[in-house]
Amino acid sequence: MTRPSDSLSYYRASANPHAEHPRLEGEHVADVCVVGAGFTGLSAALELAERGFDVAVVEAETVGWGASGRNGGQICTGFSTGLSKLEAQVGKEDARKCWALAEEAKTLMRRRIERYKIDCDVKWGYIHVAPKRGDVGYLKEMQDEYEALDYGDTELLSKEQLEENLGSTLYQGGLRDAGAGHLHPLNYCLGLADAAVSHGARIFEHSKATHVETGANPEVRTEHGVVRAKFVVVAGNAYLGKLIPKLYSKIMPVGSFILATEPLGENRARSLIRSDDAICDTNFVVDYFRLSGDHRLLFGGRCSYSTIEPKDLGGFMRPRMLKVFPQLDDVSLDYCWGGYIGITMNRIPDMGRLTNTVYYAHGFSGQGVLLTGMYGKLIAEAIAGQAERFDLLSRFKHTSFPGGPIRTPMLVLAMLYHRMLDMVG
Ligand SMILES: Cc1cc2nc3c(=O)[nH]c(=O)nc-3n(C[C@H](O)[C@H](O)[C@H](O)COP(=O)(O)OP(=O)(O)OC[C@H]3O[C@@H](n4cnc5c(N)ncnc54)[C@H](O)[C@@H]3O)c2cc1C
Known part of the structure; x- marks a missing residue:
């Protein structure tokens, strides 16, 4: 390794x-x-x-x-597997209890940030975005699953609605989750x-x-x-x-990488993500991005299952960012780093x-x-x-x-x- x-x-x-x-x-x-x-x-x-x-x-x-x-600092709802894998192992009732614990984790996080006055740029709002038309149906399934769990914090977004919010035309639709968000980890x-x-x-x-x-x-x-x-x-x-x-x-350790652009100024940053939500796509190898407290774009993704880190991380990550936001071609990258995700x-x-x-x-x-x-x-x-x-x-x-x-x-x-x-x- x-x-x-x-x-x-x-x-x-x-x-x-x-x-x-x-x-x-x-x-x-x-x-x-x-x-x-x-x-x-x-x-x-x-x-x-x-x-x-x-x-x-x-x-x-x-x-x-x-x-x-x-x-990536993304505060996600539930488990990365969705509910069905949990149900398959422990049954419907206990899977629901697991989901409830994941929801309680949000309250725990809020309470700790408040009680200990942790200054970490926490913001609520998160959008799952579908790069492929075929994945739009998956967003609806995700919403149905949430609603069956009495989780009503989500809203489906059409391509047009998404483009009113995001400065990108890449995505075919989205699911906004008001109960998820992002912070400075x-x-x-x-x-x-x-x-x-x-x-x-x-x-x-x-x-x-x-x-x-x-x-x-x-x-x-x-x-x-x-x-x-x-x-x-x-x-x-x-x-x-x-x-x-x-x-x-x-x-298994799996490498994932993130870049931070130079500060873009509030207006330019907000032209990329008007709602200041965290964004994550529905691909198997996900792209995830958000704005920082000082108005940079933080863009993460790619992955290294071999744990070998590319020599030129910036050069490796930049094309991914430009595919989503081609208008950032003139922007320089201030930081680029990697870390290990532990997967089961x-x-x-x-x-x-x-x-x-x-x-x-x-x-x-x-x-x-x-x-x-x-x-x-x-x-x-x-x-x-x-x-x-x-x-x-x-x-x-x-x-x-x-x-x-x-x-x-x-x-x-x-x-x-x-x-x-x-x-x-
Ligand atoms: C690039 C990247 C992006 C990610 N993005 C997201 C995201 O947006 N949203 C999300 O929910 N999750 C994300 N994750 C996953 C998330 O960061 C992890 O699930 C979480 O931080 C795990 O926390 P941990 O305390 O279990 O492990 P870690 O934070 O890895 O902490 C383990 C610590 O143990 C120490 N350690 C290891 N061995 C020893 C030893 N022998 N003796 C003493 N200390 C030791 C290490 O130095 C380390 O500090 C991401 C991970 C990476 C790497």
Whole structure:
């Protein structure tokens, strides 16, 4: 696995002032040790610290260094698989309960942003757009599914209505979801970290876990220290690598890339997306874009199933953006970066216990900005002794990626096939 770009992202460059945290040195004791300071780990840490647990978080790099500080910032409704895959595994009634938890994740996010005054440019409004005529029917199916769940926040948009909003003629129709939205993910993540620290959690940066002891007395070792705890939460997601082989086989890292244009000024930016909504297309390999708080276009997409990052990321991404917005031909790109999405075989997040003392959640399959908050909270609930909701979301069966050591080339071939289908108009 090649390492993702460490090049400066727009998010890093526009991060709110934030605390730096020490490296783990020597022996420490905590009720719970969390591995990974992304949304999942910090959500668990915050919920636990709010409940009075003594929490230590070890992060290999810095807070939000992984997918949580690099993503498209799109706050999506529900699960990336849609409802039918959930129903197929757990039945209609429990699938509805899962959906309700995903909805509750929105309230949790709003409440945390409000309570901890997290300045992260959050905005509500999201449009699914169909590049192919054949996909317009899919938008209607999506709306029907939402309505069957009593979710009435959506509105179908014709090509004409969409073009009144978007400065692009590429799309054949849209589905606006007023309950979804977007935010500055790194600032949200840094805000969660500050909130956890305000309740006494300790965060250690540049402290990569090199061994996790999963027995009755679990501990997390790093190069320079150790945390002995009653419980461990593993939240390293696609960056965890082979530290825990059982988890490694359940997810695959997939590279995704984002560019940020130079600031366009409010008028020009709004001529691209008048409603300031987040936009995502219906292709298998999605394009997703939105405006930043300082009026740039942030345009994400493409993907690397081999995890090899293109040398000239800007040159790789720019044609995608120009296909949607040819009028941006004169615009320069200020930032371009990549990160790893952790996908599971069935694209449903994977959560569970490795042993009675070690919990994990990973594999949000490109839709983790919102769901990670709830998964982290449910792990905290389970550790606190209320496992009913945790048990519901950990009921899903997950198979290992086939192919053993050659699993990446196999995935590359499978995904090339889907990409070809995207190109067939
Ligand atoms: C480019 C990109 C675009 C995306 N766009 C969207 C989007 O628009 N909407 C959406 O909903 N989702 C999106 N996602 C997915 C979303 O970002 C993730 O689902 C989510 O951030 C996962 O959070 P996490 O905390 O589980 O993992 P991460 O944020 O990856 O955090 C894991 C952390 O664990 C640390 N770590 C790993 N191993 C160790 C170790 N051994 N010791 C200590 N620390 C360790 C890592 O350094 C990292 O900081 C995107 C992802 C990417 C990469």
